[in-house]
Amino acid sequence: MAISTSDPMMGGMKHLRQELLTSGVASEDEIMGCSVSEIEEVSSSAGSFRLPDQYLAFLQAMGRRAGKLFEGTDIFYPRSLGAREAAIDVASGDGESLSLENRFFFGYHQGYKVYFFEPDSPAVFTYQEGHPEVRMLAKSLPAFLQHALEIRVSAEK
Incomplete structure (x- = not known):
């Protein structure tokens, strides 16, 4: 299930890793990827949903932690395994229109x-309680991660 380190997806994650280090958002010891068994656990939680290769590359490169990137947001293993439960909670609220069908929930915020x-x-989508529409946040996971890094860096200035 692991992605080859020569894979273009891993190249993008290596680039992001370098930006995390250069920006000071993370130090070398604050970035940790998932093990093969952890990636397999995430893949199993997806059932028949085929996980995007870029997400598998993310898990391998920094799926456990990435410094201050996404502080307060649960996208890192093992807390990411609770994303579907968070989606069920959001969808069960009065007036909410979130469908759980044919989607893989990989993170949640508070x-x-x-x-x-x-x-x-390959796009990343979001749904927010009280805002009954799905929004595309980025056309790809690397774009989503890059944008999150830019927001984090600007917040620290």
Whole structure:
């Protein structure tokens, strides 16, 4: 299930890793990827949903932690395994229109916002409680991560 280090997806994650280090958002010992068995656990949690290769590369490169990137947001293993439960909670609220079908929820923010993938799409989507529409946040996971890094860096200035 691991992605080869020569894979283009890993190249993008290596670039992001370098930006995390250069920006000071993370130090070398604050970036940790998932083990093969942890990646397999995440993949198993997806059932028949085919996880995007870029997400598997993310898990391998920094799926456990990445310094201050995403502080307060649960996208890192093992807390990311609770994303579907968070989505179920959000969807059960009055007036909410979040569908749980054919989606892989990979993260959540403080129980009111969830992040997910849809089948055959590299895009990252979100749904926020009280805002009954799905929004595409980025056309790809690397773009989503890059944007999150830019926000984090600007917040620290």
